[in-house]
Amino acid sequence: xxxxxxxxxxxxxHELPLLFGYDVSFTNSSLFMVLxxxxxxxxxxxxxxxxALVPGRWQSMAEGTYNFIGDLVKExxxxxxxxxFPFMLTLxxxxxxxxxxxxxxxxxxxxxxxxxxxxxxxxxxxxxxLIAIAKQGLIGFLKHFIPSGMPVVLIPLxxxxxxxxxxxxxxxxxxxxxxxxxxxHTLLKVLAGFVFPLGVFGIAPLLFATVITGFEIFIAIxxxxxxxxxxxxxxxxxxxxxxx
Amino acid sequence: xxxxxxxxxxxxxxxxxxxxxxxxxxxxxxxxxxxLGHTMHIAIDLLTATTVGAAIGYGLDRWLGSLPICTLIGLxxxxxxxxxxxxRTLNEMDIRLEQKSDVxxx
Numbered sequence: 001x002x003x004x005x006x007x008x009x010x011x012x013x014h015e016l017p018l019l020f021g022y023d024v025s026f027t028n029s030s031l032f033m034v035l036x037x038x039x040x041x042x043x044x045x046x047x048x049x050x051x052a053l054v055p056g057r058w059q060s061m062a063e064g065t066y067n068f069i070g071d072l073v074k075e076x077x078x079x080x081x082x083x084x085f086p087f088m089l090t091l092x093x094x095x096x097x098x099x100x101x102x103x104x105x106x107x108x109x110x111x112x113x114x115x116x117x118x119x120x121x122x123x124x125x126x127x128x129x130l131i132a133i134a135k136q137g138l139i140g141f142l143k144h145f146i147p148s149g150m151p152v153v154l155i156p157l158x159x160x161x162x163x164x165x166x167x168x169x170x171x172x173x174x175x176x177x178x179x180x181x182x183x184x185h186t187l188l189k190v191l192a193g194f195v196f197p198l199g200v201f202g203i204a205p206l207l208f209a210t211v212i213t214g215f216e217i218f219i220a221i222x223x224x225x226x227x228x229x230x231x232x233x234x235x236x237x238x239x240x241x242x243x244x
Numbered sequence: 245x246x247x248x249x250x251x252x253x254x255x256x257x258x259x260x261x262x263x264x265x266x267x268x269x270x271x272x273x274x275x276x277x278x279x280l281g282h283t284m285h286i287a288i289d290l291l292t293a294t295t296v297g298a299a300i301g302y303g304l305d306r307w308l309g310s311l312p313i314c315t316l317i318g319l320x321x322x323x324x325x326x327x328x329x330x331x332r333t334l335n336e337m338d339i340r341l342e343q344k345s346d347v348x349x350x
Contacts, residue, residue: 164297164318165325172292176284226281
């Protein structure tokens with residue numbers, strides 16, 4: 001039987017020459033990212049093709065997703081944050097469809113690789129930090145890390161500690177998503193591996209795996225939401241200069 | 245006039261039911277804000293802050309050639325940062341719990 005971790009194996013589909021010493025082959029991970037983009041595009045483009053005043057089922061799903069992220073950004077980052085709404089919606093849809101496509105049997109989940117999620121969270125982190133510095137200046141940005149009324153002696157120590165906790169944000173954001181995906185998919189594979197060896201009693205792990213599959217679909221949506229939510233909260237901190 | 249009365253009261257009842265449903269929806273936690281979510285949040289924050297602190301220390305050591313010193317300092321700074329993040333999350337949990345108990349009092 002295949003190892004439960006074999007599903008996370010990256011296999012090149014189309015070999016490409018090295019680029020600056022890096023292997024940039026088109027892999028199964030790349031394939032499912034492309035598929036996620038196509039699915040997300042199709043979800044909106046086909047759903048809104050015959051846009052009606054009274055939306056049908058598909059159209060209201062597309063509009064509901066749009067409004068869901070729109071409300072999320074407006075509530076957390078305010079009116080000023082709506083500039084970044086297209087980015088947040090793209091981010092949410094990209095993660096959501098990678099997670100959901102990963103639930104299809106024999107498919108691959110790009111979000112189960114920390115390098116993929118870290119890439120996305122680093123983009124968010126660098127962007128948010130640059131926005132914060134542009135909005136508040138370098139001094140104003142650093143002032144966020146020092147609570148008011150702090151004794152001068154303690155300021156360097158607190159500054160270092162706060163800086164480390166700030167720098168750990170992209171890593172915690174990416175690990176949260178990747179760990180959830182790895183855990184869920186491994187659990188499903190292990191459970192499914194019990195079904196045939198147990199014979200008639202295999203019905204128990206089969207039922208359990210069915211329940212877990214539903215739960216995993218919930219997790220796939222929830223983790224995409226959490227990623228977008230935390231990105232929006234970081235963005236709102238960068239935009240608000242009268243925080244302290 | 246007389247005939248419209250029961251309809252009126254049923255509409256009013258419907259409106260009350262809609263308002264009640266909306267209220268119960270509002271007091272519900274947003275997904276991801278569950279106690280389990282917060283616990284996961286704390287665990288991941290502790291792990292990543294410690295890792296990042298130690299990694300920065302190790303990077304400094306590789307650069308300065310002072311191997312164990314900066315790594316150890318960075319490790320402890322990372323742990324402190326993780327605890328700081330944990331305290332912040334716990335404070336948020338406290339505030340949310342207080343808000344919740346206020347809602348149920350009303």
